[in-house]
Amino acid sequence: MTDKTGxxxxxxxxxxxxxxxxxxxxxxxLDGLVDEYCTRYHGLNDTENPMSERERVKxxxxxxxxxxxxxxxxxxxxxxxxx
Numbered sequence: 001m002t003d004k005t006g007x008x009x010x011x012x013x014x015x016x017x018x019x020x021x022x023x024x025x026x027x028x029x030l031d032g033l034v035d036e037y038c039t040r041y042h043g044l045n046d047t048e049n050p051m052s053e054r055e056r057v058k059x060x061x062x063x064x065x066x067x068x069x070x071x072x073x074x075x076x077x078x079x080x081x082x083x
Contacts, residue, residue, distance in 0.1 A: 019082065020068040022061050029077075033068060034058055037079040 022030060034057045038050045057079070060066040067082045 015073050017069050017071045020070050020077065022068050025068065030058075030061070030068075033077060033079050034061070037066070 025033075034054055035051065037057050038053045041050075057066065061068075061079065064082065066079045068077055069080045070077045
């Protein structure tokens with residue numbers, strides 16, 4: 001859909017996901033995100049113990065291979081690959 005000027009409407013930047021510095025999170029918050037990541041990506045793949053990946057995931061966050069993404073629309077945070 002276009003407006004009267006013929007331009008496409010722009011997305012609201014306040015609704016865009018953004019990266020949060022993992023050092024701003026408490027240990028419990030980060031542990032929760034790591035647990036959620038492990039069960040989401042390893043818990044459905046015939047992995048007997050998806051939580052065995054916790055230390056690898058934490059190391060990936062420390063190295064910056066995984067970052068904390070915050071979605072202001074859904075008011076949720078999750079770990080994911082940086083863009």
